[in-house]
Amino acid sequence: MKLNKIREVLEERGISQMWLSKRLGKSYGMVNAYVCNRTQPSLDVLLQIAAILQVDLKDLITDKDERE
Numbered sequence: 791m792k793l794n795k796i797r798e799v800l801e802e803r804g805i806s807q808m809w810l811s812k813r814l815g816k817s818y819g820m821v822n823a824y825v826c827n828r829t830q831p832s833l834d835v836l837l838q839i840a841a842i843l844q845v846d847l848k849d850l851i852t853d854k855d856e857r858e
Contacts, residue, residue, distance in 0.1 A: 794836070794850055797825045799843055813842045 800810065811821040814835070823829040824839075831839065840847045 792827050792852055793830055794824065794827060795852055796839060796850055799845055799849060800825065803843065805843070810839070810842065814838060 796810075799805075800807065807821050807825055808818055811818045814821060816835075820829075824831050824835075836850055837847060840850055843850075
């Protein structure tokens, strides 16, 4: 099930997962798990990601219709 759109935002902005992991202070593996929707970030981490990427929190989460 796809719950976040972190991958889409990174691709739209041309930002690598490695760059995000360094800015977030998390391992590449953890950020990759978020991006691939294998695990979901906590609300605090999601807010940090939104701030780092300069997007609204809503841009990082899917709505019910988008979930597979």
